[in-house]
Amino acid sequence: MKKIFKSLLRYQRNLAGRRLTEKALRESEERFRRIAENAPDLIYRYRFGPAPGFEYVNPAVTMMTGYTPEEYYADPNLWLTLAHPDDRAQLDSLQNSPATDIIDLTLRWMHKDGTIIWTEQRILPIRDETGQVTAIEGVARNINERKKTEQALQESEKALRKSEERFRTLVERLTDGVYRSTPEGKFIEVNPAMIKMLGYAGKDELMAIDIKKDLYFDVQEREVVVDALQKAGGDEIDVFRLRRKDGHEVWVEDHGQLIYDDAGRVVYHEGILRDISLRKRAEEALRESEARYRSVISALAEGVILFDADGNIIASNASAERILGLSAEEMRGRTSSDPRWRAMREDNTPFPGESHPAMVSLRTGQPYDNVIMGVYKPTGELTWISINSQPLIRPHEQKPYAVVASFYDITERKWAEEALRESEERYRLLAENSLDLIELLDLDGNVLYASPSHYYVIGYTPNELAHQNLFRVVHHDDVPRALAAINSLLAASTRKTIELRLLKKNGDWIEMEALLSGIFGPGNAVHRILLSARDITAWKQAEERIKASLQEKEVLLKEIHHRVKNNLQIISSLLNLQSGYIQDKDASEMFKESRDRIRAMSLIHEKLYQSKDLARIDFAEYMRHLTRHLFRSYGVNSRAVGLKINVDKVLLDIDTAIPCGLIVNELVSNSLKYAFPPGVEGEICISLHPENDGRLVLMVSDNGAGLPPDFDLHKTDSLGLQLVNTLTDQLEGTIALDRSGGTAFKIMLQPHNGFVMPGASDGIENSDLSF
Numbered sequence: 001m002k003k004i005f006k007s008l009l010r011y012q013r014n015l016a017g018r019r020l021t022e023k024a025l026r027e028s029e030e031r032f033r034r035i036a037e038n039a040p041d042l043i044y045r046y047r048f049g050p051a052p053g054f055e056y057v058n059p060a061v062t063m064m065t066g067y068t069p070e071e072y073y074a075d076p077n078l079w080l081t082l083a084h085p086d087d088r089a090q091l092d093s094l095q096n097s098p099a100t101d102i103i104d105l106t107l108r109w110m111h112k113d114g115t116i117i118w119t120e121q122r123i124l125p126i127r128d129e130t131g132q133v134t135a136i137e138g139v140a141r142n143i144n145e146r147k148k149t150e151q152a153l154q155e156s157e158k159a160l161r162k163s164e165e166r167f168r169t170l171v172e173r174l175t176d177g178v179y180r181s182t183p184e185g186k187f188i189e190v191n192p193a194m195i196k197m198l199g200y201a202g203k204d205e206l207m208a209i210d211i212k213k214d215l216y217f218d219v220q221e222r223e224v225v226v227d228a229l230q231k232a233g234g235d236e237i238d239v240f241r242l243r244r245k246d247g248h249e250v251w252v253e254d255h256g257q258l259i260y261d262d263a264g265r266v267v268y269h270e271g272i273l274r275d276i277s278l279r280k281r282a283e284e285a286l287r288e289s290e291a292r293y294r295s296v297i298s299a300l301a302e303g304v305i306l307f308d309a310d311g312n313i314i315a316s317n318a319s320a321e322r323i324l325g326l327s328a329e330e331m332r333g334r335t336s337s338d339p340r341w342r343a344m345r346e347d348n349t350p351f352p353g354e355s356h357p358a359m360v361s362l363r364t365g366q367p368y369d370n371v372i373m374g375v376y377k378p379t380g381e382l383t384w385i386s387i388n389s390q391p392l393i394r395p396h397e398q399k400p401y402a403v404v405a406s407f408y409d410i411t412e413r414k415w416a417e418e419a420l421r422e423s424e425e426r427y428r429l430l431a432e433n434s435l436d437l438i439e440l441l442d443l444d445g446n447v448l449y450a451s452p453s454h455y456y457v458i459g460y461t462p463n464e465l466a467h468q469n470l471f472r473v474v475h476h477d478d479v480p481r482a483l484a485a486i487n488s489l490l491a492a493s494t495r496k497t498i499e500l501r502l503l504k505k506n507g508d509w510i511e512m513e514a515l516l517s518g519i520f521g522p523g524n525a526v527h528r529i530l531l532s533a534r535d536i537t538a539w540k541q542a543e544e545r546i547k548a549s550l551q552e553k554e555v556l557l558k559e560i561h562h563r564v565k566n567n568l569q570i571i572s573s574l575l576n577l578q579s580g581y582i583q584d585k586d587a588s589e590m591f592k593e594s595r596d597r598i599r600a601m602s603l604i605h606e607k608l609y610q611s612k613d614l615a616r617i618d619f620a621e622y623m624r625h626l627t628r629h630l631f632r633s634y635g636v637n638s639r640a641v642g643l644k645i646n647v648d649k650v651l652l653d654i655d656t657a658i659p660c661g662l663i664v665n666e667l668v669s670n671s672l673k674y675a676f677p678p679g680v681e682g683e684i685c686i687s688l689h690p691e692n693d694g695r696l697v698l699m700v701s702d703n704g705a706g707l708p709p710d711f712d713l714h715k716t717d718s719l720g721l722q723l724v725n726t727l728t729d730q731l732e733g734t735i736a737l738d739r740s741g742g743t744a745f746k747i748m749l750q751p752h753n754g755f756v757m758p759g760a761s762d763g764i765e766n767s768d769l770s771f
Helices: 004-036 062-064 069-074 078-082 085-092 145-174 194-196 203-207 210-215 221-233 278-300 316-322 356-364 411-433 451-457 480-492 536-579 585-610 621-631 655-675 719-730
Strands: 042-047 055-058 103-110 116-127 133-143 179-180 187-190 235-243 250-262 268-274 301-310 313-316 369-375 384-391 402-411 437-441 447-450 496-503 510-522 525-537 614-617 641-647 650-652 682-690 696-700 733-737 743-748 765-769
Touching: 042 062, 055 301, 062 069, 069 078, 078 743, 085 356, 116 437, 133 187, 179 194, 194 203, 194 250, 194 437, 210 235, 221 235, 221 250, 221 719, 250 278, 301 316, 301 356, 313 696, 316 384, 316 402, 316 447, 356 369, 356 402, 356 696, 384 411, 437 510, 437 536, 437 650, 480 496, 480 525, 480 585, 510 536, 614 621, 614 655, 621 641, 621 682, 650 655, 655 682, 655 696, 655 719, 719 733
Parallel strands: 641 682
Antiparallel strands: 042 055, 042 133, 103 116, 116 133, 179 187, 179 268, 235 250, 250 268, 301 313, 301 402, 369 384, 384 402, 437 447, 437 525, 496 510, 510 525, 614 650, 641 765, 682 696, 696 743, 733 743
16 A cells, blocks of 8 residues: 555656646747747748648748748648749758758749749758658748849949959050059059050060169159159149150150058059150140241241231331331331321322221231332331231130231332333334234234234234224134134143234235234233234245255155165166076075175165155064065075064164164074074064163074084174174174074164154064064
């Protein structure tokens, strides 16, 4: 019994203890529930099986996802459905997660309204005795704001990087130099423009230099620049020069500043350098230009006076002092209304001061030119001047702030005009008493003045011709020529001479030689025509007689050439007949060569009497006929031996053509006889060209067998080559032999009036002939 009582007592005590424990547990659970129910973060427990689903979800889930705890309890897969597709794999792997106490995940959930909620979750896997995960407990916190802040920060950093990149690109592309340097004189950063400006090959090379020693011509100059920056409070624009790598100077404008640390010490210098070398040179050129213009104005023959806005003289040049007879000090302060000028007009009436061109320009702002005025020097001498005035007006203003008056002394011109009037009177007297016809015409050919000589030459009085058209008495066949001469005179302003026929009052026609001259008016254009004509009827008749005589002599000369040619042909025929009776081959060859030489001379006379120019022949045409005869004479196979003639258009007189023709005859004959043995093909070339110094170059060449090595052109036994030497000496020329590539004879003829180069090369040029 005692044991039972003890057991009951022990049970009662255990029951009481358990009840106290359960009460404490219920109070703890209540406290936890109150904390969980009021927590802003989502707190949940989810079991995986065998019946998966949420065991607990606190109310914060509604604020975070828009769904109520009941909806989560009702749909075990809701948490997977709401998970972002890219994050579902993390949830699927929770059941198979490694044996870790805590898992931290960042997951995206889809809010009920469709927005994405970023959550940061801490998950505790719950395992059974086998280590299998049967449930998870987790806390999820909405980190949308933090994500937005991070995103904004990322975008800000991205924008900052872009901005820095744009700034760097801008700095890299600037045409001005950008730099940052240490106080000790080392570059920290430079842009490409800075490198180019200072003439260095690259950034590393420039960064390595000592700024004080390498960039400044004097170390003290660097200190002056830094001192100026410090005195200006760290921000200053300064102009100074630097030394390029090549030693040349470059002027720069420095927009620089000093950068200080918190202790007030200079950390580095930075700034922008602009190359102003061109501006400096322009400024220097401007100073030089101003000095030149001052010198020019001082040296001008024209007087120059500067008036201020009130009309007072404030400056003048030396020519103004000379023309007006006053010193600069005496003129300074005067106005145009000063009575001491005693100004007058050309009609000797007073010239009011307010009408002075300078005063008018001040009032109107307009320039004035060529205003004539007479003024008296202090000596009492009257001086005539022509004045121009030019107002000086600042941009965006209308009223002149000054006027420049320039003038020159026309006193001598006034005297010359008077002399001209006297000269016109004298020339009128000459025209009135001239035996030649003198007429003054307008541009349409109407007679404005006719000299009295018209009555004695064509029978008309000046009054009868006045206001009549000149072409009324000009032969209708000569009118086009006269009109063309007038038009040419108007276009070129040069005198023209023409011949025309005029109708006399009695009906006869007379030949006249007329000289047309232009009389210039305003704008330097012809506005009147002066015609001076002389009777050349007798001279024209004499000319016709001379022409008839020359024609008779031309006929006679042609007949002479024709007869000489016929006589030479007779001689050639006689030699041909005689050679028929000669059995000796050498003698027969000599007769044949003589016939060819005679043929060469005969051909020249034939060309002369066939030519319009009886004194000269076209050598190119002559060469063509001569070589054709030689090829036929020697029976050369045209397929074996070709001929190339390159002769400019040259006219030769008979004294030059005959020797040249004989030279070509001998040289071509030698080539045809000796240069090409039977079965050997080749080419003969003939050329004739003028040199720049006026000499003629005649060349005959072949690409045949050539001459023996010991051959001496000037000591040959060949009659033909002796003849070539003699004819060359006769022409006062020189001959040279070239044996490279065959045989070539080059004859240089000195300038002589016996040959003429008409211009265009219309001879046989670069042509290949074969017969």
